[in-house]
Amino acid sequence: MNSNITPAIRQYLDIKEKYKDCILFYRMGDFYEMFFEDAKIASQLLEITLTSRGKKDDTPIPLCGVPVRAAQGYIARMIELGRKVAICEQMEDAALAKGVVRREVVRVITPGMIVENEFLDEKANNYILALAAVAGRGAEIHIGISYLDISTGAFRLSESDDINAVSDEILRVSPKELLFPESAKSDAFLSPLIAALSEKMAMTFLEDRFFEYAQARERLLDQFKTLSLEGFGCEDRKAGVKAAGALLFYVGETQKQKIAHLGGLETYILGDYLLVDETSTRNLELFRNLRTGSRQGTLLSVIDKTMTAMGSRLLASWLKYPLMNADKIQERLDAVAEALKRAQPRKSLRECLKSVSDLERLGSKIAMGYANARDMIAVKRSLQTLPEIVFLLSEFHHPAFGCFINRSLTLAAQSRERERPASDVEQLYNLAELIEKAIREDAPLTITEGGIIKTGYHAELDELIGMSKDGKGWLVRLEAEEKKATGINSLKVRYNKVFGYYIEIPRKRSESVPAHYVRKQTMVNAERFVTDELKSFESKILNAESRRFALEYELFDEIRKQVIQHNPAIQETAKFLAETDCMLNLAEIAEQNDYTKPEINTEGIFFIESGRHPVIEKMISGERFVPNTIRMDDTENQMLIITGPNMAGKSTILRQVALTAIMAQMGSFVPARKASVSITDRIFTRVGALDNLSQGQSTFMVEMQETANILHNASSKSLVIIDEIGRGTSTFDGISIAWAVAEYLHDLKGNGVKTLFATHYHELTELVRSKTRVKNYNIVVKEWNDKIIFLRKLAEGSANRSYGIQVAGLAGIPGAVVQRAKEILANMENGNQGAKAPSVSAEIQTFPKKKAIQLDLFSKSEYFLMEEIRGLDISKMTPIEAINCLNQLQEKVKKLGFRN
Ligand SMILES: Nc1ncnc2c1ncn2[C@@H]1O[C@H](COP(=O)(O)OP(=O)(O)O)[C@@H](O)[C@H]1O
Ligand SMILES: [Mg+2]
Incomplete structure (x- = not known):
């Protein structure tokens, strides 16, 4: 290595070598400095000045820096931009160090490894997810995923043999950072997944050995102090354990400490939850508004009126993971029903919850040593509400509200009989009392400069504080005495950071200064002096102050340790409060929005009487939302084909059915007068509104990919929403595709799948003739005076006209164009191909004729039959198949025969 670099830069390079993929924040005094490439990147991303210092290989070394006090904001920016930051501190006092100050990286902050709530969205989890694969006995490959939110301690694991299901799940979790083994990059099976995901989240690759099974399992056992993983349900899930173990390794690497606050690991099964894939989640605007990307106008925004950050996150996860188990759904619904009925205690409880802070994140922050006194105050206020909460909860009988109290009460009862520890609630309340006694409400953000501990808490501290207070009186006395002794009335005793305490005397009285005054500083109008007396006072005061700071820190640390000791109970309480918050919330929105308790049936019936769209009913102003009744089942009403002019409300109905299903399965009441729903395993949507042009794919291509996904993955327990299909291609192609897709879904695996099919192709209403489980709506x-009025009412049967021209008029298309369109339409409808069109261009004159022939042809379902016959490959059929086919064709012809 080059020898002309300074030892500090040599040390920098050595440390940087170990943190190649991070921006290294290198502590130098009051600054974090960045050098070389890091400096260039940081100066750009953080918009700070790039300078240089010294040289390496005769080239100036680029440098930029941020003050330590302002570092938080800069770090947050880096993380937001998907970067990792390694924080390198000075490990000894620079004044005492021999040679270069010892420095170490104390922590690595990455997009998926953030503890401090200040950096995080309080309403969302911040996950890092690891993936590992294990070859099965046959050709199959088990894929394990595990993800962790270090700020809350949430830690989960799941497995699947289906890479598409894993991909769906990763998108559902939407972690901020992904952890893969190095070898996955070149793995033919995993690399496409990596390529697809790397556009959306930060990627970290670890050496394969950190994913090694035996060590991964060992790490988990060590973390949880257990003998096996049985209790977490993952003893036999090798791939999942590998992923979880790698995560723990990475936590250790980045946090440089043990993460005691991870309470456990939850193993779950993908099939236990209704899956709404990423596209459908987007289309249905569950979490994000399609146009703006914000929360506004989403289902979550309508149903989330929770009072705590923990509740808000839990509700979002309920919405992400709607249940499939009828009993569990019923249990939630019953709890909500009770909360709805008991309005008064519900409202009081919600009021109480307002003062509960984010205990999950505070707990983690405290456990990892990043908390300040204000965090303690927040914990205190939260815990102080517990007795009131417990009292109010005693009015509820549903077990969902009771587990916590019952447990606490029994523990309390036991503790009275024999000297058992007090209940959680009591213990936590005592903890709050301790914080109350010790910590000042107005404590500063720093924990090393005093001002934290209340007077009366600790005798020695009070003495030290008294000394500095007395000191002030002593100074006033000194000033008076010196004035008297010297006869200089303008004499002052003052303090500044550079000189400490001094006596100031105006220049014009210099001759009266006593001999024992020692001159320290001469200024234009005054001179400053010290005396022995003042010096000894100063050292006493300053000593007292630094002792006070140290003592306050010590006392604070003791309390912090107490809180950490109680953290498991705090976390359990937090979990319970989050759940309570969610239940009360669902009751509250049910009351406010007039929702009804859905029934869960096992007959495959979907009956929504007078249902509404939960979001649109809130958004339309002026117009009243018109409720509609929908019935679907697996016999006669499995596929509903919904026609109607643009703007009539087709898309709205389709979405409201999907939203109602999701709400019911998350245990929420639903926007309807009455509802009975059967449990759905997946919801698929194919919605035409937006295209993905920005990603370089044509609208039609995207449409077909989404459709292919549905056709491949729908089961007979799914719900499929198809909102216009085939629009992106010619009418002929479009109708043919729409028809074939509808048929396929109707016949899916012999049973078909519940499908809502909105279309402007009227030809599709003919499907009812050949397919038994189809209904037209x-x-x-x-029509009124050549205009149309939207009644928003769903009715059985097909629409007879499309009213496109009237809607065009409503949209502000110029009158002349609308008029001309009407003439063209009239020509087509009359089949009057030779009719004289008003003299416009020849092109427009010929266009309607061609179309007219197509549409004429199309009004006959025979066309499809002909297409089918044309498509047969007789050379590949066995004689039996040919006979069967002929038989089917004949059946179809017979059905068509009814028509004429
Ligand atoms: N049931 C309803 N009651 C009141 N307004 C409705 C209703 N359904 C739809 N709308 C209004 O009509 C607009 C268009 O509905 P939309 O479902 O997009 O129509 P389509 O899909 O048939 O073109 C919606 O944005 C909404 O403002
Ligand atoms: Mg629509």
């Missing part, structure tokens, strides 16, 4: 509009 339309959304009624009324």
Whole structure:
């Protein structure tokens, strides 16, 4: 290595070598400095000045820095931009160090490894997810995923043999950072997944050995102090354990400490939850508004009126993971029903919850040593509400509200009989009392400069504080005495940071200064002196102050340790409060929005009487939302084909059915007068509104990919929403595709799948003739004076006209164009191909004729039959198949025969 570099830079390079993928924040005094490439990147990302210092290989070394006090904001920016930051501190006092100050990286902050709530969205989890694969006995590969939110301690694990399911799940978790073994990059099986995900989240690759099974398992056992993983349900899940173990390794690497606050690991099964894939989550605007990307106008924004950050996160996860188990759904619904009924205690409880802070994140922050006195105050206020909460909860009988109290009460009862520890609630309340006694409400953010501990808490501290207070009086006395002794009335005793305490005397009285005054500083109008007396006072005061700071820190640390000791109970309480918050919230929104308790049936019936769209009913102003009744089942009403002009409300109905299903399965009441729903395993949507042009794919291509996904993955327990299909291609192609897709879904695996199919192709309403489980519906509009009025009412049967031209008029298309369109339409409808069109261009004159022939042809389902016959590959059929086929064709012809 080059020898002309300074020892500090040599040390920098050695440390940087170990943190290649991080921006190294290198502590030098009051600054974090960045050098070389890091400096260039940081100066750009953080918009700070790039300078240089010294040289390496005769080239100036780029440098930039941020003050330590302002570092938080800069670090947050880096993380937000998907970077990792390694914090390197000075490990000894620079004044005492021999040679270069010893420095160490004390922590690595990455997008998925953030503890401090200040950096995080309080309403969302911040996950890092690891993936590992294990070859099965046959050709199959088990894939394990595990993810962790270090700020709350949430730690989960799951497995699947299906890479598509894993991909769906990763998108559902939407972690901020992904952890893969190095070898996955070149693995033919995993690399496409990595490529697809790397656009959306930060990626970290670890050496394969950190994913090694035996060590991974050992790490987990060590973390949880257990003998096996049985209790977490993952003893036999090798791939999942590998992923979870790698995560723990990475936590250790980045945090440089043990993470005691991880309470456990939850193993779950993907199939236990209703899956709404990423596209459908987007289309249904569950969490994000399609246009703005914000929360506004989403289902979550309508149903989230929780009072705590923990509740808000839990509700979002309930919405992400709607249940599939009827009993569990019923249990939540019953709890909500009770909370709805008991309005008064519900409202009081919600009021109490307002003063509960984010205990999950505070607990982690405290456990990891990043908390300050204000965090303790927040813990205190939260815990102080517990007795009131417990009291109010005693009015509820549903077990969901009771487990916590019952447990606490029994423990309390036991403790009275024999000297058992007090209940959680009591213990936590005592903890709050301790904080109350010790910590000042107005404590500063720093924990090393005093001002934290209340007077009366600790005798020695009080003495030290008294000394500095007395000191002030002593100074006033000294000033008076010196004035008297010297006869200089303008004499002052003052303090500044550079000189400490001094006596100041105006220049014009210099001759009266006593001999024992020692001159320290001469200024234009005054001179400053010290005396022995003042010096000894100063050292006493300053000593007292630094002793006070140290003592306050010590006392604070003791309390912090107490809190950490109680952290498991705090976390359990936090979990319970979050759940309570969610239940009360669901009751509250049910009351406010007039929702009803859905029934859960096992007959495959979907019946929504007078249902509404939960979001649109809140957004339309002026117009009243018109409720509609929908019935679907697996016999006659499995596929509903909904026609109606644009703007009639087709898309709205489709979405409201999907949203109602999701709400019911998350245990929420639903926007309807009455509802009975059967449990759905997946919801698929194919919605035409937005295209992905920005990603370089054509609208039609995206549409077909989404459709392919549905056709491959739907089961007979799914719910499929198809909102216009085939629009991106010619009418012929479009109708043919729509028809074939509808048929396929109707016949899916012999049973078909519940499908809502909105289309402007009227031809599709013919499907009812050949497919038994299809029903036609339309959304009624009324014609009035050549205009149309939207009635928003769903009615059985098909719409007879499309009213496109009237809607165009409503949209502000110029009158002349609308008029001309009407003429063209009239020509087509009359089949009057030779009719004289008003003299416009020849092109427009010929266009309607061609179309007219197509549409004419199309009005006959025979076309499809002909297409089918044309498509047969007779050379590949066995004689039996040919006979069967002929038989089917004949059946179809017979059905068509009814028509004429
Ligand atoms: N049931 C309803 N009651 C009141 N307004 C409705 C209703 N359904 C839809 N709307 C209004 O009509 C607009 C268009 O509905 P939409 O479902 O997009 O129509 P389509 O899909 O048939 O073109 C919605 O944005 C909403 O403002
Ligand atoms: Mg629509």
